Amino acid sequence: MTTTISGGVAVYLEGVRRVFDNQRAVIAGMDLRIEAGEFLAVLGPSGCGKSTLLRMIARLSAPNAGQIRLEPDAERFQTAFVFQDAHLLPWRNVLANAALPLELMGEAKARRDEKARAALEQVGLLDALERYPAELSGGMRMRVSLARALVTEPRLLLLDEPFAALDEITRFHLDVQLRDLWQRRGMTVIFVTHSVSEAAFLANRAVVLGRRGGDIKLDRRLELPAVRSNDLRGDPRLGQEMKILLGAIEE
Amino acid sequence: MRKTLLPPLIPLVFFTLTAELLVREGFVRAYLVPAPSAVVRAMIDSRVELVQALLSTSAGALAGFVMSALLGIASAVILSSSRGVQRAFYPYAIFFQTVPLIAVAPLLVIWFGFGIRTVIASAFVASVFPVIANTLSGILSTDPSLRDLFKLYGASPLVTLFKLRLPAALPQVFTGLRVSAGLAVIGAIVGEFIAGGGLGSVVEIARTQQRIDKVSAAVLLASLLGLGLFGLINLLSYLMLRRWHASEQAE
Numbered sequence: 137m138t139t140t141i142s143g144g145v146a147v148y149l150e151g152v153r154r155v156f157d158n159q160r161a162v163i164a165g166m167d168l169r170i171e172a173g174e175f176l177a178v179l180g181p182s183g184c185g186k187s188t189l190l191r192m193i194a195r196l197s198a199p200n201a202g203q204i205r206l207e208p209d210a211e212r213f214q215t216a217f218v219f220q221d222a223h224l225l226p227w228r229n230v231l232a233n234a235a236l237p238l239e240l241m242g243e244a245k246a247r248r249d250e251k252a253r254a255a256l257e258q259v260g261l262l263d264a265l266e267r268y269p270a271e272l273s274g275g276m277r278m279r280v281s282l283a284r285a286l287v288t289e290p291r292l293l294l295l296d297e298p299f300a301a302l303d304e305i306t307r308f309h310l311d312v313q314l315r316d317l318w319q320r321r322g323m324t325v326i327f328v329t330h331s332v333s334e335a336a337f338l339a340n341r342a343v344v345l346g347r348r349g350g351d352i353k354l355d356r357r358l359e360l361p362a363v364r365s366n367d368l369r370g371d372p373r374l375g376q377e378m379k380i381l382l383g384a385i386e387e
Numbered sequence: 388m389r390k391t392l393l394p395p396l397i398p399l400v401f402f403t404l405t406a407e408l409l410v411r412e413g414f415v416r417a418y419l420v421p422a423p424s425a426v427v428r429a430m431i432d433s434r435v436e437l438v439q440a441l442l443s444t445s446a447g448a449l450a451g452f453v454m455s456a457l458l459g460i461a462s463a464v465i466l467s468s469s470r471g472v473q474r475a476f477y478p479y480a481i482f483f484q485t486v487p488l489i490a491v492a493p494l495l496v497i498w499f500g501f502g503i504r505t506v507i508a509s510a511f512v513a514s515v516f517p518v519i520a521n522t523l524s525g526i527l528s529t530d531p532s533l534r535d536l537f538k539l540y541g542a543s544p545l546v547t548l549f550k551l552r553l554p555a556a557l558p559q560v561f562t563g564l565r566v567s568a569g570l571a572v573i574g575a576i577v578g579e580f581i582a583g584g585g586l587g588s589v590v591e592i593a594r595t596q597q598r599i600d601k602v603s604a605a606v607l608l609a610s611l612l613g614l615g616l617f618g619l620i621n622l623l624s625y626l627m628l629r630r631w632h633a634s635e636q637a638e
Contacts, residue, residue, distance in 0.1 A: 196535050217539055219532045226631035227554050240540035240550075268630045288540075 144173035144324030145214060145291045147193055151202035154188050154350075162188045164349030165202065172207075175318050175325045177335035179381060180345030186328040189350065190217075190294045193326065206292065213241055216290035218298045222277035224269040224284075230256065231265040234283040241288070248287075255283040258317060275306035279313075286317065293318075295327045299334070308366055311337055315364050332385065336377040337364060344384040354384035421600040426607060429600040437589065441608050444575050444585035447503055448612060451510020452571035456564060458511075459518025464548065466519070467526040477523075484516040488574060492581040505582035506575050513574025514567040521563030525556025558632050561624040568620050572613040586612075 147170040154163040162185040170176050178186050191197045193204055194217050206214070216237070224233045231249060234256050238248035256262055259279040269277055278298060285293060295314075299307040315338055318325050329335050335342050336358060344354040358377050360368065368374055403423045409415045410422035417425070430437060462480060466473050492509055499505040529552045537547045553560075579587020586605045593601035628635040 191535075194535075194539060196538060213540060215539065217536065219536075221532075223530060223532045223536065225533070225551070225554070227557075236536075237540045240537060240542045240546065270631050270633075 143291055143322035145209070146170060146172040146207045147292065147324065147326070148205045148207065149189075149193075149202070150205075152189075152192065152199045152204060153201040154185065154192060154197070155200045161349050163192075163199075164351070166350050166352070168343065168352065168355075170324060170326065172324055173322050175315075175338060175340045176327065177339035177342040178326060178328045178345065179330070179332065179335050179342060179385060180350075181347050181385065182330075184345040184347055185350035186345060187296050189345075190296050190326065190328055193292075194294050213237070213288050214291040216285035216288055216293050218281055218285045218293070218295040220297045220300055222269070222274075222281040224277055224280055226269050229266050229268050230261060230272070230280050233269070233280055234287055236284060237288050252283070252287050255287040256280070258286060259283045259313060273306075274302050275310065278302060278306075278310060282310075282314070282317075286321075289321075291323050293323050293325045295325065297329055298327075300330065307334070308369070312365060314338065319362070332378050332381045333369075333374075336360070336374055336381060337368065342377075342381055344381060353387060354381070356380065356384075418597065418599060421603050425600040426603045429598070429604040430607075433589075433601060433604065437586075437604060437608060440584075440586045440589045440605065441612065443503070444506075444572070444579065444587065444609065445612055447506030447578065447585060448510050448571045448575035448616065450503075450507045451574055452514055452568060452616065454507065454511045455515040455518050455567050455571060459515045459563065459567070460522050460553075460560065462515075462519050463522035463526060464553075466523050467552070473523075480516065480519050483512055483519075486512065488513050488577050489580075492577055495578065496582050499582075501582045502584060506578035506585065506587075509578025509582075510571040510574035513577070514571040517566035517570065518560070518563040521559045521566075522556055525559030526552045528559075529555050558624075558628060558634055561620060561628070564620045565617060565624075568616040569613045572609055572616065576609055 147168075149166050149168040152163055152166045153161060155161050162183075166189070178189065180186050188197070192199050194215050196217075225236065228236070231252055235248040235252035238251060239245075243251075253262065253265070256265065259282050261276065261279055261283060264272065264276060269280070272280070281298070299310050302310070311334060314325075314327075325339075327335070327338055339358060341357050342354070343352055343356075345351065346353045356377075360371075360373055360377060406415075406420065407423050410417055410420060410425075421429075466477055466480070488509065491512065492505070495505045495508045495512075499508050526548075533551055533555070534547065537551055542550070575585065576587040576590070579585040580591055586609045589605040590602050593599075593605065625635050
C-alpha cells in the first residue's frame, strides 16, 4: 500500500472569524494552512468551534471576516462532508443513498449507480445494496454515509465526529478503513473528533483548539508509521502522541 | 389478522349485547336508545334508501377529503417557503380550525347552492386544517444536516422539496390525513343537514319522524364511512412507510 498525495486540495484559512447571533466569537481570527493530501485531525473541547470551522470550509456557512481558500478551486463538488450521525434518507435503499450526491449533481442513473456500487464496494457493503437504513447496524449506516461522501471522488473530505456514536470495535474497524481509503485516494481529510486516541491513530497532523475563539493551542505533525493497522494501538509511540495531544487539551 | 380484529370486537360484542338486554328488559326506554336489533332491522327495511344516501355522503366526503389533501399539502408547501409567508398567512389557515362549521354551512349554501357542491365545500372546510398543520410541521422539521447535504451538492429549493422535505414529512402528512378523514365525514354530514341529500338528510327526516332506529342506522353508516376512510389512509401509510418508518414497522 502506498501513500499518494496528489488528489487533494490545499485549504488556507486567513484571519477567519465567525460570530454567532449572540455576538459570541466562536472563531476569532484563525490562520491555518492545510496542505494538499494531508490527514488533519482537529481536536478541542465542546463549543470550541470545530464543527463551525468544518462548515465554513465546506461553504455551508460563511466567515464574518477573513477568507478560506481552496487550491485548486476549479471544480464544483470537490468537497464531501460526513456528519456526526449517518444521516441517510430512510426511504431510500443503500444504493440510492450512496448515489444521492451524483443524482443531485445531475448524473445519469446508470452512471451514478455504477459509481455508487464502486463506492459501496470500497466500504465493504456490496451485499447490502437493496437494504434500507432501518435494516442496518449503526456501523453499516456510517459506512453507507462514508460511501455517499466518496461517490463523487472528492478532493477534500470533511468529517465531523463521524464515529462518535459507534461502539469501540466498530470504530476501530472504520478507523482502519478510513485511513486505508485516504491512502489509496490521496484526498485531503479534515477529521473533527473528541477522541484523542482516534485523532492520533488516524491523522498525520493534529490541531488542538482552545476553549475560546478557536485559538490553536497545538499544531503537531504526528510521528507515526504511514501504514496503520490495529496493531499500532498498543504501540508506545501512539501512546506518546496521545499524551502530547491530551496535555494540550487539558492545558 | 386475529390479533388485529379480536381486541376491538370484544367491546363491540359486549356493548351490543348489553344494550340489547337493557332495552328488552325495559331498563332503558326504546324511544331514547334503540335496541341494536331494531337498528339492524331499520337498516334492512330501508336498505335502498340508506345505500343511496351512503353513496352520496361518501362521494361528498371523499371529494372534500381529496381537496383537503391536495390543497392542504400545497398550502403547507407555500407556507414553508419563508417565515414571512408563514407569519402573513398561517393565521388565516387557523380560520379553518376555529370556524363553527354549523354556522358557516348556510353561507356555503348561498355560495354553492343546494346539493353536492355545498357538501364537498363543507367537508373541505372541516378537514383541511389538520393536513396543513401536520404537513407544515413535517416540512419544517427536516433534518438540518440533510439540508446541508443537499446544499453541498447544489440542489435547488424545488429539488430539495421533492427529494427531501416532502418525503421526510410523509409520516406527519399521514397523521394529518388520518385526522382529516374523520373530519371530512363530519363536514359532509353537516353540509347535508343544510344542503340536503345523503345520510345527513336521512338523519334529519328520520328525526322528525321520531324514527330513532333509522337515525341510529344512518349514524352507524356515517361512522363506518369515516372508519373506512381512516382504514384506507392507514393502508396507504403502511404501503408507503413500512420499509423505513417506525410507525409502520411490526414490533
